Amino acid sequence: MKPSRVRGEASAEWRSFLRKPAAVFFTFVFPAILVALFAVVVGAGSGFFEEPQGYYFAGYLGFVVLLTPLSRLSSTVARGRDRRRFEKLATTPLTRAEWLTAHVAVNGGLILAASGLIALLLVAVGGASLTLSLVSVVVTAASVLIASAGFCGLGALIGRAVSSQDGAIAVSNGVGFPMLFLADTFVAPDTLGVGAPVVELLPLTYFSRTVRGATFTGGSGAELVTSLALLTVFSAFLFAAGAYALPWHE
Amino acid sequence: MEQVEADGLRKTYGETVAVDGVSFSVDAGEVFALVGPNGAGKTTLVRCLTGTARPADGEARLLGTSPEQTDEARVSLLPQEFTPPERLTPDELIGYYASLYPDDETRDTDALVDEMGLSDAVDTRYGDLSGGQKSRLKVAVSLVNDPDVIFLDEPTTGIDPEGREDVWRVVERLADEGTAVFLTTHYMREVERLADRVALIDDGKLVEVGKTDDVIRKHAGEPRLVVRTVGSAEEAIEGFDATVEGDELVFEGVGVDGIGDALDALDGAGVGYDEVRWREPGLEEAYLHLTGEV
Numbered sequence: 001m002k003p004s005r006v007r008g009e010a011s012a013e014w015r016s017f018l019r020k021p022a023a024v025f026f027t028f029v030f031p032a033i034l035v036a037l038f039a040v041v042v043g044a045g046s047g048f049f050e051e052p053q054g055y056y057f058a059g060y061l062g063f064v065v066l067l068t069p070l071s072r073l074s075s076t077v078a079r080g081r082d083r084r085r086f087e088k089l090a091t092t093p094l095t096r097a098e099w100l101t102a103h104v105a106v107n108g109g110l111i112l113a114a115s116g117l118i119a120l121l122l123v124a125v126g127g128a129s130l131t132l133s134l135v136s137v138v139v140t141a142a143s144v145l146i147a148s149a150g151f152c153g154l155g156a157l158i159g160r161a162v163s164s165q166d167g168a169i170a171v172s173n174g175v176g177f178p179m180l181f182l183a184d185t186f187v188a189p190d191t192l193g194v195g196a197p198v199v200e201l202l203p204l205t206y207f208s209r210t211v212r213g214a215t216f217t218g219g220s221g222a223e224l225v226t227s228l229a230l231l232t233v234f235s236a237f238l239f240a241a242g243a244y245a246l247p248w249h250e
Numbered sequence: 251m252e253q254v255e256a257d258g259l260r261k262t263y264g265e266t267v268a269v270d271g272v273s274f275s276v277d278a279g280e281v282f283a284l285v286g287p288n289g290a291g292k293t294t295l296v297r298c299l300t301g302t303a304r305p306a307d308g309e310a311r312l313l314g315t316s317p318e319q320t321d322e323a324r325v326s327l328l329p330q331e332f333t334p335p336e337r338l339t340p341d342e343l344i345g346y347y348a349s350l351y352p353d354d355e356t357r358d359t360d361a362l363v364d365e366m367g368l369s370d371a372v373d374t375r376y377g378d379l380s381g382g383q384k385s386r387l388k389v390a391v392s393l394v395n396d397p398d399v400i401f402l403d404e405p406t407t408g409i410d411p412e413g414r415e416d417v418w419r420v421v422e423r424l425a426d427e428g429t430a431v432f433l434t435t436h437y438m439r440e441v442e443r444l445a446d447r448v449a450l451i452d453d454g455k456l457v458e459v460g461k462t463d464d465v466i467r468k469h470a471g472e473p474r475l476v477v478r479t480v481g482s483a484e485e486a487i488e489g490f491d492a493t494v495e496g497d498e499l500v501f502e503g504v505g506v507d508g509i510g511d512a513l514d515a516l517d518g519a520g521v522g523y524d525e526v527r528w529r530e531p532g533l534e535e536a537y538l539h540l541t542g543e544v
Contacts, residue, residue, distance in 0.1 A: 004353075005349065007349065008345075009349075012343075012346040015342060019337040020337065083333035085334065085335075087327070088328075090301070091325055091326065091327040092322055092351065093323055094350045250302060
């Protein structure tokens with residue numbers, strides 16, 4: 001893997017992102033609106049949302065960590081295939097793993113920034129109480145980056161499988177939203193009934209447990225390491241599968 | 251030295267045979283043009299040669315090895331209908347593609363921008379460029395690695411005459427410097443201007459490969475001198491080796507040097523005429539003949 005090639009691809013993607021106002025809006029403003037709305041609902045302590053605000057921090061981050069890479073990567077891959085960009089790249093020294101690494105770097109950075117914004121809003125607007133320590137910040141940041149890598153891979157897989165950009169967004173939402181609510185984020189697994197066993201099979205579950213353990217419930221070191229390790233295994237698999245699926249060749 | 255070789259290449263998609271037993275080679279410094287109707291297999295052949303598609307049978311070789319093992323820094327492809335990231339400027343796009351190659355193998359970005367006539371548009375995003383500027387920029391990003399072999403899949407489609415001339419000059423310079431150029435196009439004038447050799451593909455098969463002039467001579471037919479007579483062409487034809495088409499006399503095989511003699515003979519015979527047309531057939535006629543469209 002050559003850093004200069006990853007840097008070149010990441011730089012082009014970053015510039016393209018900054019010049020697309022809708023992408024900036026949905027990456028930063030949309031999650032902020034979501035947090036503000038949920039803060040009011042959770043603050044009322046009604047219905048499903050009976051836990052304190054801090055409990056749902058993992059869910060808010062999960063929303064961004066899951067749906068941002070899924071929708072962005074799946075549409076980027078579908079668009080790149082339609083516009084013959086991968087055919088061009090396939091005849092350059094850039095490899096598929098380098099391309100995906102560059103997009104993980106950009107999306108991971110964006111999601112990390114959005115996560116910081118969510119944490120600030122949750123504390124400032126929602127009055128949440130979050131654990132703030134070097135360990136909690138490092139573990140949360142690592143979880144965000146590792147999960148972003150995995151979900152970028154899943155986004156690439158979706159982009160490869162669908163035939164259009166519109167289809168990519170639709171499938172991303174179809175995969176993302178059920179996963180979001182089954183993955184121990186907003187809804188406790190023991191309330192899911194027959195759906196409960198699925199929880200353990202979802203990578204987002206281990207993301208939310210790691211983040212919640214680090215920032216709210218005070219999980220033990222062993223618990224954090226275990227859930228982070230499982231998240232890493234899932235992400236490594238999804239990244240490898242996503243890189244392999246990039247339409248470099250017919 | 252042969253830079254591109256195809257030996258019995260065959261590519262199928264289900265029951266459809268896209269490329270069927272194609273063999274040829276392209277030398278260093280040669281411009282090799284591939285022409286053919288839409289859907290004839292041109293782009294599929296380019297994909298097989300560049301390694302972006304795997305042939306079902308036969309062998310493709312690029313710079314003496316398989317396309318998958320070729321040093322990518324020495325090869326370039328401009329795919330048909332390629333669209334680079336729309337929000338980047340020409341400078342940024344050329345810089346982006348240059349960053350994918352080793353530093354010592356890339357060309358100077360500013361010089362490329364100048365050469366392709368894009369100096370006035372360096373701050374304009376790709377999506378806001380004119381059609382001609384877009385086409386020139388796409389060619390420019392294909393030249394960033396100063397390739398030994400370049401595949402240009404319909405590089406001048408939708409481009410204005412001035413832009414086309416710029417691209418042609420670049421292709422001529424590349425060939426002069428020893429680059430093997432594989433060009434697909436629908437513009438016969440482009441082939442006549444640039445190509446050392448031309449191949450015509452139809453239904454996945456090469457129906458002719460040869461030097462451009464030879465293909466024209468062999469398949470385009472003879473030059474024609476057409477004279478519209480003032481009186482009856484049927485009466486005027488007597489004593490001349492010509493045919494009658496309506497009110498015109500048609501002389502086949504009259505070269506540019508023979509026009510004067512033919513008209514002198516008509517004058518001598520007292521045949522009046524009010525219009526004379528002469529046409530030397532080109533690749534267009536050869537193409538139509540070979541594809542069975544005439």
